[in-house]
Amino acid sequence: MLADLLIAPFVDFAFMRRALVAVIAVALVAGPLGVFLQLRRMSLMGDALAHAILPGVAIGFFLFGLDLWAMSVGGLVACLAVALLSGAVARLTALKEDTSLAALYLVSLASGVLIVSLRGSTRDLLHILFGSLLSIGSDALMLVAAVTILSLIAFAIIYRTLVVECFDPMFLRAVGGKGATAHMVFLILIALNLVAAIQALGTLMAVGFMILPAAASRFWAQSVAGMIALSSGLALCTGLIGLLGSYHLDLPPGPAIVLMAGLAYAGSVLAGRNGGLLRRFFPGAHLQH
Template sequence: MDIYQHLFAPFADYGFMRRALVACLALALGSGPIGTFLVLRRMSLMGDAMSHAILPGAAIGFLVAGLSLWAMSVGGLVVGLAVALLAGLISRATALREDASLAGFYLISLAAGVLIVSTRGSNVDLLHVLFGSILSVDDEALLLVAGIATLTLVTLALIYRPLVAECFDPGFLRAVAGRGSLYHVVFLVLVVVNLVAGFQALGTLMAVGLMMLPAAAARFWAVEVWSLAAVSIVMAFISGWAGLLISYDFDLPSGPAIILTAGAFYTVSILIGRHGSLRARYFPGAHFHNHREQLP
């Protein structure tokens, strides 16, 4: 009974905790598969760059309408998509690689967003934009996050095969007229909209954490694309659940508690995961058989 009360009572007793838990579930369902494909495509750092790229758009929405859900979301979405497309165009029109182009935009966007919010808002507003507050998620924000998660899962189901093919052999997809560029653009849109969803709950600096840490940790436990996505979703949701409990019990900020819990999963996976972990490489007979890595 004591264990039940510790694990479930806060969510049964308080509506804000239930909304936060449902938000974590929706974020896990949307961000988990997206993070998996980012890892497989060796675009992990792009998620971080894009999470900062939405900051100026969110800041402009804040200037126009205050802490308005839709204004900040639309602003972040427009600027995030613009940065993604501009980075791609610059990398094709110049000698600069796409990752370097994104790094430049990331630094400019972060500085511009902080400057905009700081000049027109208070320190509390700046902290809200940067770090979010998942415990203050209302029904409107919850519907937005759930809608984005649904859109993500449906879209990924429709483009799953060509997206997987592009991960492993993009040259083949181009050779058979598979419109790889189109799928790449659609995927970038999904990355941005999921970061916008995460921004509503965790802020721009923390949103990418729930997307990338479980996906990176899943690489140590699964080898197939679908199983990677499934493990990533489960880890992201458990991180949200445990992080909320930790923040509730010890009166800590909820967003950092959730991301640090995901970081703990990542650290444990590095140490004792089934595939490619320290234990699997150096002590292969300890608990599991050492499988050869099957993914890039």
């Protein structure tokens, strides 16, 4: 019975195996991305960039239909453009960067929805917004895998610089560290992974799979490496459970996966050993037998 629930879907159906590979690939890089977004106080920026992708994806869809590469390139260009433009507005005007980013992403989101509506149907719009994990093709799977491998290699190179910049940016400047370069590489990695995750989770769900496991890991792990490992592990587990739940209960997989990650986060807020509510309000309870 248990094997029928957990194993049989992947043995019997190729589309479930492809979806599983996509979930594993996205989960591996969701750990470091989500943790550094959190440590650098960029979680809301990640959410804004996920929405900012939409007009680029929509233009690619408008011109070429549901073509993977056209939508991916369009989304990447739109994401980087919004990130750079918001920074330029903040530096050249009195507006703060978070405000300029919020303004640009709201315009981007509305523009993207409008463009898709002009060319496609409600089904097409839902496909872009919430992904289509169970129908992910070989090309999309190769894109996700390639971005994951590239991202993990890049993180191995800039990991130490990112950690130092998170906790002691003055020291990094004093020793001539390339914090600005690492920050730019990090932004590019965010954009690449958001674009790759569109095919699986959609523009609205992709960032949730990065942020929620990372936020949950903060309640259990104390080191950056521990948070990254736990975040990737939680992303993998919640992704697998959400995928199986979407198959057995006939639910959309993207929202199901993100809701499972949300449950993991809620449980961590309640019972986490590092600042969880139970430890805070009942500090001696764990010592009682």
